[in-house]
Structures are given as structure tokens and as C-alpha cells.
Amino acid sequence: MPFAHVTRARTPGARVVSATLATLTIALATLAAPVHAQSTPWTVTTPAPAGFDRALAQRASQAHLTALIGLNTQNPPGNELLTARYFDSVFAAVPGVERHVLPVANGRANFVARLKATNPTKRPVLVMGHMDVVGVDSTKWKTNPFAATIVQEGDVSYLYGRGAIDDKGMLSTAVAALQQLALKRDQLDRDVIFMATAAEEGGPEVGIDEMVSTHFALIKDAEFALNEGGRVRVSDGMVKSVNIQTTEKVSYNVVAKATGQSGHASVPLAGNVLAALARAVSRVHEWKAPVMLNETTRLYFARLARIEQDPAMKAAMLRVSVPGASAVQINAAAKVLSREPLHNAVLRTGQSLTLLNGGIRSNVIPSEGSATFNVRVLPTDDITRTVAQFNRVGGESQVVFTLDGTPRTSPPVSPVSTALYQAMEQAATAMVPTTTVIPFMSTGATDGAALRAKGIPTYGILPMPLPMVDELRMHGDNERVPVAALGWAAEFLYRTLERVTAR
Structure with a gap:
């Protein structure tokens, strides 16, 4: 045909x-x-x-x-x-x-x-x-x-x-x-x-x-x-986990713009815009958004705990994923997990400073400068609220943080109950019976x-x-x-x- x-x-x-x-x-x-x-992580013995x-x-x-x-x-x-x-x-x-x-x-x-x-x-x-x-x-x-x-x-x-x-x-x-x-x-x-x-x-x-x-x-x-x-992760010569992505963060850019008086570099100014920008940017860089868990991330940490070798991390994964955990329990566990950058990115909306711009010559104090944060927002979070927090945390009257673009609706999470997810899980365990299959939220797009x-x-x-x-x-x-x-x-x-x- x-x-x-x-x-x-x-x-x-x-x-x-x-x-x-x-x-x-x-x-x-x-x-x-x-x-x-010889046997390698890629040798399938079944x-x-x-x-x-x-x-x-x-x-x-x-x-x-x-x-x-x-x-x-x-x-x-x-x-x-x-x-x-x-x-x-x-x-x-x-x-x-x-x-x-x-x-x-x-x-x-x-x-x-x-x-x-x-x-x-x-x-x-x-x-x-x-x-x-x-x-x-x-x-x-x-x-x-x-x-x-x-x-x-x-x-x-x-x-x-x-x-x-x-x-x-x-x-x-x-x-x-x-x-x-x-x-x-x-x-x-x-x-x-x-x-x-x-x-x-x-x-x-x-x-x-x-x-x-x-x-x-x-x-x-x-x-x-x-x-x-998702990822198929090899560790200690074994396929330790098969991480299946069911959702992902939403990517935005937030721009900080600093404005003020320009002048000759020979006369230092207390309101130097680049100094104000640096202070605001440093505070926002250090700030952590609140922990927000969803069905995927709870199950992610619960499954990951099965193969985690570090006792403190393992205990924190179990505490953060237990049904009915209080905010106090979750935040205490998240403090331990956040020592690992990837876990920190899964737990909350995150911001990364990616661009800094300012100045035209070494002997001129500029009248403006800017910085860009790439912000990866959890599917259940609100980017407008995050920008408002940046302005509060930045704390400089000369610096304003604004969203580049418009807010978007996060797509729904793909359920783990479909025939395709189950087929992926079955395929993984048929090839490596000892592996752990983990639903996964991508921090990328x-x-x-x-x-x-x-x-x-x-x-x-x-x-x-x-x-x-x-x-x-x-x-x-x-x-x-x-x-x-x-x-x-x-x-x-x-x-x-x-x-x-x-x-």
C-alpha cells in the first residue's frame, strides 16, 4: 500500500x-x-x-x-x-x-x-x-x-x-x-x-x-x-536508576535594571549604580524560594532513597516524601537535601545569574546597569510572585527586577498510570532487575x-x-x-x- x-x-x-x-x-x-x-553497565544479562x-x-x-x-x-x-x-x-x-x-x-x-x-x-x-x-x-x-x-x-x-x-x-x-x-x-x-x-x-x-x-x-x-x-544513571559500574521525566520546570528570564547618576570615576559616588546592582544581585543569588513538593517530586525522593548511600541524605529523602509530613518536617529535611545542587533544584523554584552588563569605559561611572537571572519555576509556582520576592530581597531603591515576557500556564503533569509509563518501567526492570525506576521532574526545558x-x-x-x-x-x-x-x-x-x- x-x-x-x-x-x-x-x-x-x-x-x-x-x-x-x-x-x-x-x-x-x-x-x-x-x-x-566482559560485563559492563551496558551488558544485559536477561x-x-x-x-x-x-x-x-x-x-x-x-x-x-x-x-x-x-x-x-x-x-x-x-x-x-x-x-x-x-x-x-x-x-x-x-x-x-x-x-x-x-x-x-x-x-x-x-x-x-x-x-x-x-x-x-x-x-x-x-x-x-x-x-x-x-x-x-x-x-x-x-x-x-x-x-x-x-x-x-x-x-x-x-x-x-x-x-x-x-x-x-x-x-x-x-x-x-x-x-x-x-x-x-x-x-x-x-x-x-x-x-x-x-x-x-x-x-x-x-x-x-x-x-x-x-x-x-x-x-x-x-x-x-x-x-x-529523563536519565538512565550509571554508578559503581551498575545501572542504578532509570529516571522517567513526567513534568518539567518552566523557564523565564528576569532582568534587574539599576539606574542613577553618572559621573567621572575620579569622584566616587555613594549611589554608584553598579555597586547597587551588585548588592541586589548578590542577595537574590543567595535567596532560596520556599520548598514546594508535588506528586512527582515526592515519589522521586521516596524511590531515590532506596539507592541513596549517604545515611543523612537517605533519611532526609524519606522524611520529605512521607505523606502528611508537616511544613517543619519538610523544611528540616529540605535543608539537608539542598546541600546537593540537583536536589535543591528539584525542591524549589531556582534562579541562576547568567548575564551582567554595565559601563562604557573604565574612567566613567555609568548611569545604568543590568543583570539577568534565568529562573526555572516549579509547575505549581507563580513567576509574578517570584519577581515580587526578588524586588523585596534585592532591597535597593535603584534596582528594579522585571519579568522578560509574560507568565505562561504550566502544562499538566503526565501521570504514572498510563500504559506508556508502565511499559517504560517494565522494560527497565526486565533489562536490569536490580534497578530503581523513578518519576522525575526535569529542571531543564x-x-x-x-x-x-x-x-x-x-x-x-x-x-x-x-x-x-x-x-x-x-x-x-x-x-x-x-x-x-x-x-x-x-x-x-x-x-x-x-x-x-x-x-
């Missing part, structure tokens, strides 16, 4: 994709199947799902990621059309897939493919990721950031390249999983939609916003979605918020198991992924999608 897809003219970009596909074909034929024989080829999933994931890293989609300018065409060419070889390359402008595009179940009886599941990557300072990389490079370090082989984690690793392993899932589409009870978006890393709203406003008909029937955002706002429960997972040392390389220099983690991720996604779609 033929399926519709967007027709494209042959362009230099298309030739790049053709060359990349040729490279992919060679890579799939030559990559060694097992990356390591039986593979029936019909799932682990060696093929490893080879395909690595080959797709190699190809995608070679397509430079730094944002700006993005150039996601190159990657959209790559996906279009890959899925053209998969029977039963409807494909859409959706150009926006200036080399930018989104992509949607739908794997058609033979006789669907349920609404589709959507799996998604973004094609753009943040920019690089190549002088600080040990490898070419836009040429996937394998580096052996001790017992671990790493694949270096921009996007290896965020978010081309996710896209590559999802495609590898779908290629195998497509072989049994006559056994599926729902379609699987694959969506790759532009501009997730900022800039013009040509990605998920474009999909929701212009092409929503292609995805609106999805019952739920799987996106980036993802495309998932736009889908939650449209009524599609969306769950985040970065499916490659990573130790913290590698997780922290996201957006940084020398981004890398353990090669064997790719096969693990493809199997996790395959298991999840098979469980939620199998008859």
Missing part, C-alpha cells in the same frame, strides 16, 4: 544524504557486533525479546549516530533539513511507513514518519527527539566535533561528537528500534509515530511550535509520547511541554545509560557516549514500544 510523502528536488543537500547513506551501508556491514565481551537482534541494534544505532554527527546541525543556523532528508531516506526502506519532510525556511525542517500497524485498534504512540545541536568551540575538543570518532579509554570505547548525547543519540537508537519493530507490524495494535524536530536548542519557533500550530494533524491522535529528558499543553502525556528519557561524568558533558566540550550504551538504549526503546503496541 503506497503512503504519502513530501516530494523533494535533488539538491546538494540530497547528495550529502546519499553519500551519508552509502557510509551507513558500509558501517552496518563492518561494525563489530559485541563491543565488549534474555532478549523474541525476535530482537541485539547485535544488529548495536550496529545500526552506532551507524545512524555516526551519520547524524557528520551532518552539521549547529543551532544557529540549524540546517535540520539535512537530517530530515537522512531520516526520509532511511525510512523509505522500511515497509509500511508514511513519511513527511516538512521544510520551514532557510534549510530548516521537521520530520514525521508513521509506522502503520496492519490492524490498529488503539491510538498511536509517539517517539520524538530534536535534530539541532548547540554550537562548539572546536579548539577545546580532542576530536573533530562533527566527525564521529571512537576513542578507547581504559576498558570503555567512547564515541565522541556533538549530539552524541543531546539528542542525536536518542534519535539514532529510536530509529534502530523502529527498524526492528517494523518487522512485526502485523502484530501491533497501534501505529508508532517518529518525530524529529528543529530548533529545540533555541532560536526562531520553527520546531515543536511549528508542528503544533501548522502540522498538528500528523500527530494529534497520539495517546502519549516518549521524548528526551524540552519539547515535551508543548505536547503536554495539547493534552498528550509525554515522558522523557535519555535512553543511553551514562555515568555522571559523561552526562555532564551535554552541551559541553568533548561530548561523548559509551559505544555499548547505544545498543542498550535501542533495546530499551524497542522493549518499551513493543510492550505498548503488542496485541
Whole structure:
């Protein structure tokens, strides 16, 4: 049965994709199947799902990621059309897939493919990721950031390249999983939609916003979605936890502006605006918003306590998550937890000073200065109240804090009762019976918020198991992924999608 897809003219970009596909074909034929024989955090000792080829999933994931890293989609300018065409060419070889390359402008595009179940009886599941990557300072990389490079370090082989984690690793392993899932589409009870978006890393709203406003008909029937955002955390040589994102903070910028008298630097002024700005900014930096817990964060700390090694932290996690805990008990526990920056960010709305501006010359006292705080607001918090608190805490008559933009409604939290969340939990424990699955509130922002706002429960997972040392390389220099983690991720996604779609 033929399926519709967007027709494209042959362009230099298309030739790049053709060359990349040729490279992919060679890579799939030559990559060694097992990356390591010895046990590692990425060695799955439980039986593979029936019909799932682990060696093929490893080879395909690595080959797709190699190809995608070679397509430079730094944002700006993005150039996601190159990657959209790559996906279009890959899925053209998969029977039963409807494909859409959706150009926006200036080399930018989104992509949607739908794997058609033979006789669907349920609404589709959507799996998604973004094609753009943040920019690089190549002088600080040990490898070419836009040429996937394998580096052996001790017992671990790493694949270096921009996007290896965020978010081309996710896209590559999802495609590898779908290629195998497509072989049994006559056994599926729902379609699987694959969506790759532009501009997730900022800039013009040509990605998920474009999909929701212009092409929503292609995805609106999805019952739920799987996106980036959560974490599979490796510690002490084990996959300790699988953190599934069910909600996220809302990002705002708050600008502090200081005004006053200018003058010659040879005559010091008591009302120096930069000094007033520095005092106000320092106070706001030190201030902590009140603790606010929700269903996700309570369960997060309760599950995290199962694997926490520090006795004081473990006890605080249990106290903060107990039903009916008083404000006094919660605040006492939060004081202990807040020693760890990530726990502190989960407990409350948080602000980070990101920009300071003021002055024109070293011998001139300026008449104004400004500072910007990036504020990540809890889904249940109020940004206008936070700005009012900044002005109170700042305590300088010359300095006023104002919101850049307008308040937005937080999208609903995705429940842990859906078939997709349960499939993710079951997939994790089937692969690693000793792991702990934890619902997770992201302190960052993802495309998932736009889908939650449209009524599609969306769950985040970065499916490659990573130790913290590698997780922290996201957006940084020398981004890398353990090669064997790719096969693990493809199997996790395959298991999840098979469980939620199998008859």
C-alpha cells in the first residue's frame, strides 16, 4: 500500500544524504557486533525479546549516530533539513511507513514518519527527539566535533561528537528500534509515530511550535509520547536508576535594571549604580524560594532513597516524601537535601545569574546597569510572585527586577498510570532487575511541554545509560557516549514500544 510523502528536488543537500547513506551501508556491514565481551553497565544479562537482534541494534544505532554527527546541525543556523532528508531516506526502506519532510525556511525542517500497524485498534504512540545541536568551540575538543570518532579509554570505547548525547543519540537508537519493530507490524495494535524536530536548542519557533500550530494533524491522535529528558544513571559500574521525566520546570528570564547618576570615576559616588546592582544581585543569588513538593517530586525522593548511600541524605529523602509530613518536617529535611545542587533544584523554584552588563569605559561611572537571572519555576509556582520576592530581597531603591515576557500556564503533569509509563518501567526492570525506576521532574526545558499543553502525556528519557561524568558533558566540550550504551538504549526503546503496541 503506497503512503504519502513530501516530494523533494535533488539538491546538494540530497547528495550529502546519499553519500551519508552509502557510509551507513558500509558501517552496518563492518561494525563489530559485541563491543565488549566482559560485563559492563551496558551488558544485559536477561534474555532478549523474541525476535530482537541485539547485535544488529548495536550496529545500526552506532551507524545512524555516526551519520547524524557528520551532518552539521549547529543551532544557529540549524540546517535540520539535512537530517530530515537522512531520516526520509532511511525510512523509505522500511515497509509500511508514511513519511513527511516538512521544510520551514532557510534549510530548516521537521520530520514525521508513521509506522502503520496492519490492524490498529488503539491510538498511536509517539517517539520524538530534536535534530539541532548547540554550537562548539572546536579548539577545546580532542576530536573533530562533527566527525564521529571512537576513542578507547581504559576498558570503555567512547564515541565522541556533538549530539552524541543531546539528542542525536536518542534519535539514532529510536530509529534502530523502529527498524526492528517494523518487522512485526502485523502484530501491533497501534501505529508508532517518529518525530524529529528543529530548533529545540533555541532560536526562531520553527520546531515543536511549528508542528503544533501548522502540522498538528500528523500527530494529534497520539495517546502519549516518549521524548528526551529523563536519565538512565550509571554508578559503581551498575545501572542504578532509570529516571522517567513526567513534568518539567518552566523557564523565564528576569532582568534587574539599576539606574542613577553618572559621573567621572575620579569622584566616587555613594549611589554608584553598579555597586547597587551588585548588592541586589548578590542577595537574590543567595535567596532560596520556599520548598514546594508535588506528586512527582515526592515519589522521586521516596524511590531515590532506596539507592541513596549517604545515611543523612537517605533519611532526609524519606522524611520529605512521607505523606502528611508537616511544613517543619519538610523544611528540616529540605535543608539537608539542598546541600546537593540537583536536589535543591528539584525542591524549589531556582534562579541562576547568567548575564551582567554595565559601563562604557573604565574612567566613567555609568548611569545604568543590568543583570539577568534565568529562573526555572516549579509547575505549581507563580513567576509574578517570584519577581515580587526578588524586588523585596534585592532591597535597593535603584534596582528594579522585571519579568522578560509574560507568565505562561504550566502544562499538566503526565501521570504514572498510563500504559506508556508502565511499559517504560517494565522494560527497565526486565533489562536490569536490580534497578530503581523513578518519576522525575526535569529542571531543564524540552519539547515535551508543548505536547503536554495539547493534552498528550509525554515522558522523557535519555535512553543511553551514562555515568555522571559523561552526562555532564551535554552541551559541553568533548561530548561523548559509551559505544555499548547505544545498543542498550535501542533495546530499551524497542522493549518499551513493543510492550505498548503488542496485541
